[in-house]
Amino acid sequence: MAYWLLKSEPDVFGWEHLLARPKQSEPWDGVRNYQARNFLRDAMRDGDEAFFYHSNCAQPGIVGLCRIVGEAQVDPTAFDPDSKYHDPKSDPENPRWYLRTVQAQRTLARTITLAELKERAEALEGLQLIRRGNRLSVMPIEADHWAYILGLE
DNA sequence: GCCAACGTTGGC
DNA sequence: GCCAACGTTGGC
Numbered sequence: 001m002a003y004w005l006l007k008s009e010p011d012v013f014g015w016e017h018l019l020a021r022p023k024q025s026e027p028w029d030g031v032r033n034y035q036a037r038n039f040l041r042d043a044m045r046d047g048d049e050a051f052f053y054h055s056n057c058a059q060p061g062i063v064g065l066c067r068i069v070g071e072a073q074v075d076p077t078a079f080d081p082d083s084k085y086h087d088p089k090s091d092p093e094n095p096r097w098y099l100r101t102v103q104a105q106r107t108l109a110r111t112i113t114l115a116e117l118k119e120r121a122e123a124l125e126g127l128q129l130i131r132r133g134n135r136l137s138v139m140p141i142e143a144d145h146w147a148y149i150l151g152l153e
Numbered sequence: 154g155c156c157a158a159c160g161t162t163g164g165c
Numbered sequence: 166g167c168c169a170a171c172g173t174t175g176g177c
């Protein structure tokens with residue numbers, strides 16, 4: 001069992017959107033960064049758990065817990081000219097982008113903010129989220145960091 | 154392969 | 166809205 005953090009802009013697709021979906025699950029498409037893609041495609045496993053993180057908003061932070069459901073699949077939005085995630089250089093014969101389905105597990109009792117995670121930088125050493133200039137939208141979380149962060153709730 | 158220019162991310 | 170940091174592109 002591995003742990004992850006998934007970033008999402010609440011104005012685009014936030015935690016409330018996920019909760020409103022049938023079975024509270026959604027294909028996590030549109031990832032267009034190779035490092036994030038590699039995590040999605042190669043490292044994640046069915047049943048892994050993930051923090052759902054709100055970025056680019058008034059109060060960035062972790063708002064919920066979700067689960068990775070099933071195996072990696074080719075991201076069909078890459079081949080859709082009408083999609084904002086369309087990638088004309090991605091060849092269906094040799095797909096470049098993948099997705100995973102995520103399912104909401106529970107809403108956190110409160111938002112664990114980026115600000116307080118930064119305050120705990122000593123205990124969370126190595127956490128990519130609080131590294132300078134971090135922009136990864138899919139990142140691994142060490143098991144002890146996972147437990148520590150949940151303990152802040 | 155280098156690197157400048159450009160576009161994007163995301164906190165503040 | 167600003168801007169630092171980063172990834173990608175493309176000329177050479």
